[in-house]
Amino acid sequence: MDLVHALKEYLNYVSVERGCSRNTVLAYGRDLRSYVLGLRDEGITMPDQVTRDRIEGHVSHLRASGLSIASVERAISAIKGFHRFMVAERITTAHPAADLPLPKKPSRLPDVIGREQAAALLDQPFPKTPAGQRDHAILEVLYGCGLRVSELCGLDLRRVMLDEQVLRVVGKGDKERVVPIVGTAAATLADYLENWRSGLVSPLVSNSAVFLNNRGRRLSRQSVHTLVAKAGAVVGIDGLHPHTLRHSFATHMLEGGADLRIVQELLGHADISTTQLYTHLDRSHLREVYLEAHPRAHS
Incomplete structure (x- = not known):
């Protein structure tokens, strides 16, 4: 199974079996389609072809694009969940995102009005x-x-x-x-x-x-x-x-x-x-x- 079809299976899984909200599923879909399309542009279409270096390259691109730390964190979580799902479903045996670290959020206090x-x-x-x-x-x-x-x-x-x-x-x-x-x-x-x-x-x-x-x-x-x-x-x-x-x-x-x-x-x-x-x-x-x-x- 290639990455595109595996992604469809994963989004169906988080929607139906995990019961995630519609907004969460849409956000995961946006993040992971960007990820899969980026891999495809590099000639990677199968799960076994994905390496840790490729994932880190995608994360570096996200950070350089000006996304907030929260958005980058969500994308990384989606990628990790996607690869974990593919291993659990025996689509692949490789899990290159297993210990991928999440970005540290700055300790910023929320804005309030008096x-x-x-x-x-x-x-x-x-x-x-x-x-x-x-x-x-x-x-x-x-x-x-x-x-x-x-x-x-x-x-x-x-x-x-x-x-x-x-x-x-x-x-x-x-x-x-x-x-x-x-x-x-x-x-x-x-x-x-x-x-x-x-x-x-x-x-x-x-x-x-x-x-x-x-x-x-x-x-x-x-x-x-x-x-x-x-x-x-x-x-x-x-x-x-x-x-x-x-x-x-x-x-x-x-x-x-x-x-x-x-x-x-x-x-x-x-x-x-x-x-x-x-x-x-x-x-x-x-x-x-x-x-x-x-x-x-x-x-």
């Missing part, structure tokens, strides 16, 4: 139009619930339970979690659903999505990126990103005294070490509280 900036962002006047009130609801939900942009775009009406003050969110790996929605986020979302969403519905499209574009279709992630950046610019926050609102949600929750395990569950992190990153952001706040509260903090 509480005052969050208030300015959410309290700005939004147009009294279906799209304007949709955008307001999106910002409130991103900051109020800590959703990933993919989770927000994938949110369906049947998963919004405002009477119970919860959203049933489908996260990474198609895992569902329950996220509370209260306060201004709940009120703004309820107003959008009751009074404005119908203005975006198209008679030509049947769509269960909560957030629709002007053609009645599910709003795309890129559209959310654009509207968040525009809303941020209005109040002087340049380059505002949806994930910044998720980071800010986590940081402000911890500053308010929320337990780390609770924040982990709300964010949908599989590993608490991912959530612990926010404790580094919280330290400056803890120091301020200590200085204000402790009678011997000032000499």
